[in-house]
Amino acid sequence: MKEYYKSKSNEKNIVEIGTDDKLFEKGKKLFIRNCTSCHYIGMDKVATAPALGGITKIRKKDWLYNYTRNSYQMFENGDSIAKKIREKDWGLMTSFPNLTNSDLDAIYYFVEKNHELPENKKIRK
Numbered sequence: 001m002k003e004y005y006k007s008k009s010n011e012k013n014i015v016e017i018g019t020d021d022k023l024f025e026k027g028k029k030l031f032i033r034n035c036t037s038c039h040y041i042g043m044d045k046v047a048t049a050p051a052l053g054g055i056t057k058i059r060k061k062d063w064l065y066n067y068t069r070n071s072y073q074m075f076e077n078g079d080s081i082a083k084k085i086r087e088k089d090w091g092l093m094t095s096f097p098n099l100t101n102s103d104l105d106a107i108y109y110f111v112e113k114n115h116e117l118p119e120n121k122k123i124r125k
């Protein structure tokens with residue numbers, strides 16, 4: 001189990017922290033700047049790319065970080081999950097080689113936390 005990325009949101013009471021913690025705000029900014037043109041910010045609906053809510057529970061952290069930085073390279077290298085995703089013919093994802101680990105920590109924290117937030121707190125646009 002330890003090889004899976006566990007979002008911090010699982011460790012605390014979401015309602016208590018609200019949406020004003022720094023990591024959430026950083027992740028939100030980065031997600032809006034880089035990801036919302038294809039992935040729905042509410043995390044629970046398919047846009048032109050798959051919904052990302054819950055993704056940290058089914059993918060390893062290293063895999064997610066490498067994939068976000070260059071998904072096509074992973075496909076080319078024969079990564080079995082990247083190949084499976086490509087079968088659905090979504091199109092290609094932009095590469096983000098410049099996102100640092102701390103940027104990605106914030107992005108995936110935001111992804112999972114926003115996914116888990118109650119409807120009245122969830123960011124939908």
Ligand code: HEC
Nearest residue numbers: 034035037038049050068085086089090091092093094096
């Ligand atoms: C230009 C559109 C586009 C942008 C921008 C984009 N994505 Fe994607 N994303 C896609 C597509 C299309 C796929 C499916 C790729 C495929 O079929 O090979 C995908 C797949 C993914 C997956 C794999 C989902 C799974 O099932 O494992 C993750 C994770 C992901 N994107 C995260 C991100 C993050 C984080 C950002 C912002 C930093 C981002 N994406 C920005 C289009 C995009």
